[in-house]
Amino acid sequence: MSVTALIALAILVMLAGGFYAGRARAIQAVEGNTVRLHSLPNYHGYYVAIWTGLPALLLLLAHGMFADKVVENLTYAELRREASSLNVQLNDAIEADGAYESLRTEAVQLRGRAEAISADIQRLRNATGEDRDPELMDRLEAERLDALNAVTAADEAVLEREGELIARVAAEARAEGAPVRALAGFEVSQAPREQRQLFLADTLNIARGELPSRESRELVAAASIATRHQNQLRFLIGGMALVVALAGLARTRSQVEPAFRARNHVESLVTALLFLSSVIAILTTVGIVFSLLFESLRFFSSVPVSEFLFGLQWSPQIALRADQVGQSGAFGAVPLFAGTGLITLIAMVVAIPIGLLSAIYLSEYAGPRFRATAKPLLEILAGIPTVVYGFFALLVVAPAIRGLFTWLGFDDVATQSALSAGLVMGIMIIPFISSLSDDVINSVPQALRDGSYAMGATRSETISHVVLPAALPGIVGAILLGVSRAVGETMIVVMAAGQSANLTANPLESVTTITVQIVMLLTGDQEFDSPKTLSAFALGLVLFVITLIMNVVALRVVQRYREKYD
Amino acid sequence: MPDNQSHSDSIAGAGEAEQPVKVQARDVCVSYSGKQALNHVSIDVPDRSVTAFIGPSGCGKSTFLRCLNRMNDTIEGARVTGSLKIDGLEVNDKSVDPVVLRANVGMVFQKPNPFPKSIYDNVAYGPRIHGLALSKDELDAIVEDSLRKAGLWDEVADRLNHPGTSLSGGQQQRLVIARAIAVNPEVILMDEPCSALDPIATAKIEELIDELRENYCIIIVTHSMQQAARVSQQTAFFHMGNLVEYGTTEDIFTNPRDPRTQDYITGRFG
Structure with a gap:
């Protein structure tokens, strides 16, 4: 123990x-x-x-x-102290090295050139009318690509030369019999950030008695320092x-x-x-x-906000090689917003009337026996996992819709369509709206109904003129809750609406939503610093903002129209 | 069951009824889900006067009131038997449409219950659903007239589009009365209309009731003996579902015949 x-x-x-x-x-x-x-x-x-x-x-x-x-910080600080003399030696070596100096200068020059080309491109892009020259533009783009590649190559050369110098200093020190701990400190303090973290992680692994990713004399020496700090x-x-x-x-x-x-x-x-x-x-x-927010900011540093919010093209592929087509990808999220909006609209067109009318029937007309059975049954709908709705949409509703519209004479109805996803999502949302509205309608005081009946109003007149206006804030709240469910729903759309980012208002076409794209972007092996994966955070942020605005609006509506009954 | 009197004797009358009989009840019994709430009540209520129903809680006075505009229909398990006539027309007859009946028999409840609408729309509610006004001007006239009759016009004339719930309790209750008289009923039922109000608002409502007596047959249920004495011409005392005694207000309060009435009005029980 x-x-x-x-x-x-x-x-x-x-x-x-x-x-x-x-x-x-x-x-x-x-x-x-x-x-x-x-x-x-x-x-x-x-x-x-x-x-x-x-x-x-x-x-x-x-x-x-x-x-x-x-412990990590303490160990790192101590290692750096041990290696301070070696670091001084390295600095001397770098200063003395002419090759390193010339490589540095070259890299700086290349970067300046690339920036000049970028400025030219920007100027041309802003130009209007006859000054516009697509051919020149293309040529400049190609030049900029070359320049950027040259910059990368030059930077790599600088790093490589630096690595050689580090290795030389380390080799000399080893030959002179410098302590292992100093060498470990040198290795870790000169390594790039990622490698340093790896080294320290391995050090702690050894110190804890766990298996490190590699083993070396330097690591063992560093680990002994870590162990000491740990125990202390x-x-x-x-x-x-x-x-x-x-x-x-x-x-x-x-x-x-x-x-x-x-x-x-x-x-x-x-x-x-x-x-x-x-x-x-x-x-x-x-x-x-x-x-x-922070991941989104990282994303927006490589893709401008305006392009993300107003761009019409969504294809977040990132090329593996520089010369691949569509190298930078397209991050215009409008098709996703449109798809989300379309599916939400269809869902609400289904859910609001059915949910509201069933709530009215259950609370005002249905006998207690029917109500006692129907309400729990309706609420079971809310308990069905959305993935089940998803394959219901995919396997039952989608083929039926396709069959129906093909029979009606429409061409090329997509198997995965906004309509089937929206319909099924609407069914999923019915219980939210009906159950909440039912509660709200029931909480309208009986005195109001009595007042209306006593005026000689019929039941439906009482409902439409007195009960519903009194219950309106709650009903609006229920509907907005339904909308935010619809906007945030993922599983049904993944399965039934497709993944192609079409910008269309045709419900028979395949569309995609914000949530589906987030799933697509983050599933599987992904590197976490490319715009492709980072765009998922920006989408998440948009989704969050939409839901937040909706909640705030709902709250305001409810407060504004709230009638006080005691 | 009432006391061992024959039915012909138990038909209560106010005695010095100068006004014609408006509401005539014979052997009215009401039960809620089998539980008897009202036993063989027979009473004649004269037109253009105020009749007060008094009695301890649960004595059936509100139940009887709710028979008159068939509000008991909205209660599950309520059963009404016996004969109940307004202007000679049988209220419980199958051919009578409760919707039409209720337009003719207005009701004011214990707690003010203005609808969540503007003051104007509250008063215009009845005329609108019954199609009483043919034009906007006519509707405006009805609303103004009703609010004037309810003594509320001067207080709300400049804010007719404010919500009805923004008024004070007493104003709300007068608004509800204006709402009731907007459909031009003949009988107005008031179920403890002042029990949720302070004394000043109560005084205003009582004054209003006294004015409305000129044109309507008013039946008021009240727990306040002073109120019954102040506003009514006839008083009926209910006890445990029975109509114990009915007569002019003066007689009931100065010279009650039944010992239970005496005990009640002197505050010995209830």
Whole structure:
């Protein structure tokens, strides 16, 4: 058993002991006559136990969460210190090296050239009328591509030369018998960022006794440093935890006396706990939003926002080689927005009337027996997994629609169509709208209905003139909830609407939605820094913003038209 | 069952009825899902006057009121028997359309229940569904007239398009009364119309009831004996589903014949 686990166990034992200690002391303080206590003995127990265990356990938890990072940083700093003389040697070597210098200069010149061509292209693009010269434009584009490739090649040459120098310095140092730890430090401090992280990760793996991705003398040497830091940290934190626990126990136990308000203290701790829970929920949301935002910003640094929001072409392929066709891909998301809108529209055309009318029937007309059976049945619809709806759409509805419209004389009806996805999605949303609307309609006070009936209104007049207007805010809320379900729905569209990003208003064609594209972009092996994968975050951000706006609008509508009934 | 009187004796009359009989009930019984709520009530209510129904909670006075415009139809399991005539026409007859009947017998409820519409639309609600106004001007006239009769016109004339729910409780109740008289009913039923109001609003409503007496047959259910004494000409005392005593308000309050009535109006029970 590890030291940390033992300490944790000890703290748990102290926590339990603290409870009984506090309790016993409280009872003893009033000589068994617990009526004289301000708080029940158990509260004194809780109070002591919480202050004994909680801070110490939190300390251990923090250690568990952040120890690796701390050890990594400490190890890295120490390795760099060890390697400082070698780093100085490398700097000298670089300065003395003429070849390196000339390569650097060449790279700078090439970059300047590429930028000049880019500026030319930009000027031509802005030009209007007769100045426009597509041929020149194409030629310049080709030139820019060449220039950019040359820049890349030059940068690589610089790096290569640097690598050679590093290797030479390291070899010389090794020949002179420099300590392994210094060499390890040199290796890690001179490596590019990714390699450095890999090296440190391997170091920690060895230190933890896990299998590293490779093994070398340098790694083993670095790992011994890491192990030392790890142990120091572990004993330091463990000792601190024990001290904190003991101090808490001693301090709070001495506070226990008949008039001590242990109950109120426990109460405020409970409040703090509840507050913490809600903060965690909020922080998670904020975290998700920010990760969306930052990845989207990375995406927008390679694809302009205007092109993403207003471009009409969506084909997010990224070429593997520079000379491949469609090298940069097209990231105009309008076809996705249009597809999402079309399918949502179809779904709502299905779901709103059916959902609302069934809610009216269930709440106003249906007898209690019918209602008791129908409402749960309707709600079962909400319990069907969306993937089941998906293959229902794909295997039943889509062929039926295709058959129907082909029979009606339409040509080339796609198997996967916006219509079949929208219809099935509408069916999926019916229970949301009907169930929520039903609740809202039921909450309209009977007094309003009575008032209307007493005026000689019929049932349907009462519903359309009095009940529905009174229930309108809730119904609007239900509909907007349905819309955000439809916008965010993925499975049905993946299966039934297709993946081709057509910009069309024809419901018989295959379209694709924001969610489907996110799935397509992120499934399978993907590198996480190409615009292709990053565009998924931008799409996610758009989806989030749409849903957010809808929720805000729904809230405003509800507040604005809310009638106060008491 | 009422006391061991024969039916001919138990037909209660107000005695000095100068006005013709508007509502005539004979042996009206009501049960909710088999539970008897009203036992053989027979009563004659005169036109153009205010008749108060008093009695402890659950005595059947509201139930009887709801028979008069067949609001009991909307309650599941309600059963009404006996004869109930307004202007000689049988209310419970199959041929009577409750929708038409209710246009003729207005009702004001315990809690003000304006619809979630503007003040104008609240009053115009009845005329619109019954097609009483042929033009916008006519409808405007009806709305203004009804609001004037309800004593609310001066307070709301400049904000007819505000929601009805924005008014105060007392104003809401007068709005509801204006809504009821907009369809020009002959009988107005009021089910504890002041129980949710403060004394000042109550005084206004009572004043209004007194004015409306000129043109309508008003039946009011109330828990306040003072209110019954103030606004009504006839008073009927209900107890446990029976009509115990019915007579002029003065007689009931100064010279009650039945000991139960005496106990109730002197506050000994209920």
